[in-house]
Amino acid sequence: MNEMKPVEAARYVGQRVPRKEDERLLRGQGVYVDDVELPGMLHVAFVRSPIARGRIRSIDTSLAREAPGVYAVLTAGDLARFKINMLSFYLSAPAIAIAPLATQRVAYVGDPVALVAARDRYLAEDAAGLVTVEYDEEDPVVTLDDARSGPLVHPDTDTNAAIAMGEEHDEDIEQRLAQAPHLVTATIKHQRVAQSPIETRGVVVDKHGDGELTVYISCQSPQMAARYISLALGMPQMSVRVISKDVGGSFGLKVQPWREEIAVVAAGIVLGRPLKWIEDRLENLTAANQAREQEMTLRVAFDAQGHLLASHADYHLNNGAYPHGADCNIAVSMFLWAAHKMPGFSFYTRGWYTNTAGLAAYRGPWAMESLARETVLDIAARKIGIDPIEIRRRNLVTRADQPCTTPFGIPLEDITPAECLEILLEHLDVAAFRAEQAAARTQGRYLGLGFATYIEPTAGSAGISVLASDVAQIRVEPTGKVTAVLSTHSQGHGTQTTMAQIIADHLGVPFEDVSIFEDDSSRGGFGAGASGSRQAVAGGGASIKAAELLADKIKRIAAHLLEADPAQVRIEAGVIRVVGEPDKTRSLREIAELAYGEPERLPPGMEAGLEVQYRYRPPPLTLTSAAHACIVEVDAETGFVKIKRWLCSEDCGVMIHPAVVEGQIAGGLTQAIGCVLMEQVSFDARGNPTAVTYKDYLLPAISDTPDFEYIHANTPSQAVGGFRGVGEGGCIIGPPTLVNAIADALAPFGPIPLELPLTPTRILEVIEGRSLAPKAPGHAPPAAIPAAPAPTDVQPVPSPLAAQVPPPAADSSIDGTWKLVLATPLGPQTFNGRFKSAGNSVTGSLISDIGTENFQGVLDGNNLKFDLKVTKPMSLTLKYDIRFDGDKLTGKVKMGIFGSAKLTGERIER
Amino acid sequence: MSVHGIQVTINGRRHDASVEGRLLLSDFLRMHCGYTGVHVGCEHGVCGACTVVVDGAAVRACLMLAVQADGAAVTTVEGLAGADGGLHPVQQALRDEFGLQCGFCTPGIVMTLAALTSGTGPPGADSLLAALSGHVCRCTGYQGIRRAAQKLGGGTQGEPA
């Protein structure tokens, strides 16, 4: 079970110690990528597409090449020799070809077409303006509606649905929904937002020596960036060193290098000169990958008392043209009812391509599940006539209900959202608020109270190889000071502080004596850094294990020298003592000098030095729970929302640093406030971005945030150290908490639209019962595209199978070897299939990097069906249903609760 | 392109330079003079990260040309620490209240607070908070920044602005 050390061992963990990062950052002595200067360095500006969709007819760079200070102008052809593949975060190849610079077509406004390298950025931008590109413009596909009915965004695909999973029509669920005493249906729309770190993206590349590459980049993990760069460039043999000291926020945007960064790296190799590209804010708000833009129609059935009976979620995601991963955000469906007693659930989920900037992660990428569930629970409570607190009490999984499993089969052992809610209610007098609310309404003031609860998957390590483990290398230097090199990385997270707290405790040394390094890929081992709220759990666990190994070695050395029992040796504040023998002490420095310099005095056979490494694999999933409440006042005259109180009751396990935990929650909640009230990436009908500066793209200011109140519960997790992740939660639970409070405030006026952002205009529409806003042009389909049906009566997407399969050709056989591509939630998986038929039966095997699986199938004409049991990443029976025609095949694979995925294939050998 | 000779005192040191007319003060301070504590977050005057003090007033270095600083005294975040090298009271307050995470917005916030607290009397928390509404921090949710401002302004002033 829990391997946590006794709490009395902790001296720094749990304390609000001053952050190690802050002194340099407050003095302006941080080193961000734009602070790197190299001799002979050139500056890059991009030439970008001014249209959303079209063919490049010609590019004329001649004038630009002659412009003052210009060193080179490069287009896609100049980088062609690298055969660059823009991989996903999972390091799998994308479903569609993605080049760093546009080749024949452009697919969104801002698509990079050419790159200018010049003496300074001013001159590079001057010259970029002199590049002439001629386009054949085509009508773009901008909205989800456009994607469903418009032309293909990527002409070499057969549908704009990048991926579809789940079951649109599940007979059993449909019956349960139809027969239930209460059925609530709502469509929830989340707008597109920009992650908007205050430091934009940026990269400096320096090719030197014998094909070595040093890359400085603003990222979430130098290890990940180094691995990505060498794989994307197809140069696994090249030595790539990535340095990333300070990063000015990321929130998912910089989780992997993307087109511009890779273009600059490749250009740096081609030109043999150091290059720097720093994204400007205009580029960041238009051409950088963005986030969210999704909608869900959620149907939920309840019994007469408000207990959940069944649910179906129909979900659409606008992936843009070149998303980091062309997926359908399966985690939304996975966690929608994960913390609830939900007897029956099915879903249908699709990710669509459009001619807009691609999607990237943003703090809690699956946050839609909480927004949809929590807002619909409130609607249901109103409809059934019970209190919003009560409907949660009746349906949440409590401690007493565990262990149990979610509808997706995820084991629950120690989640506490129901308990967090009860703790929260001890700090909030709901009855008094209701009285105040009623009195205020008589004076024309509209107060509202909203609740939400959730669980958050953190430090997931199962089934995603890049997230499997983290590593800590710790050494006591000969000076007695401690140096730790970790695969964690901070973009504000403060891991130089939190990891030092952990190591100081477990090694028994002063916090001041521990230095953490996580900024250089050549110094340490692979780890994905900051992603999926994993650093406390995975990095913290690795730090504990490594520190324990090192403490053990120090104790054995000391026992040997002092002729004591190792079990009686203690390390406290950097001094080694023997219990009960006050004269037997050594300083850590003395032990270290000896371990490095006089190994002959060590216990027989012991390795010299004081250096250890531990690679820690956290549990498959560590769940964090929370309940939030917020009180708002909506100004009925202006439609402005004032947040008066916000309570956070969260359980993130053992807390390393309360101020860091609270900082993560507050930052996430403020981004949530932005999502709900003001932030919006918008496009006109031609796909032109219409919020391109911070004057149009509004971010929450200090005056928009309340003083958040925190209530910490601390149920230790199963992970070493008992930690749980807390990086994303505020951004997940914040939106429904605030939306529910606004809905409660406006209840006298009727329901509010579940469409973000709830700007003053939208709120006034509710209050005044009339439509003030002209239809946003971005939501109207372009003229050339026939109007799409409203989301509620969307025509089902034809299944790839039904739509695409030509009539069977009687004479073909399935025998031979096929290259197969399965569109999974983690991106396309490629493997080989070997088939051998005998009459109606087929024997065969599927062969991939991880092994070979054999099966027996049944042939019916040109249709082959077979089942395959797999155990990784979880136990599932995969049901293959394949149609082949000549040397091509299509089909689908039913993957248990994950629904169906599309399979395509090509015969490579008869 | 026009080139101009300018003389600017930065953090107490005189800098003589020839600059192009279009060179931003932010770029001049960062690239020509090495004061990389001046951060550029938007280049259009909204985020406040580039804030420096010019002749006693907090200004956005991305909205000013280097030539406009000719003859001026500029203080950047690098020039704030006391003679003993200790943190300026504004820096110390932000440190004590955990008013930063990634640190990118921080120099601008420090300079605005330093300019407004440089007078003789306490500036009042309300005026500090009002000035801070012109700074964007994407990390902290402003909690520690607000606590620091309330401390520096001379105590809590009830409900935040």
Ligand code: FES
């Ligand atoms: S960079 Fe000057 S205000 Fe944003």
Ligand code: FES
């Ligand atoms: S600390 Fe990151 S933007 Fe303020």
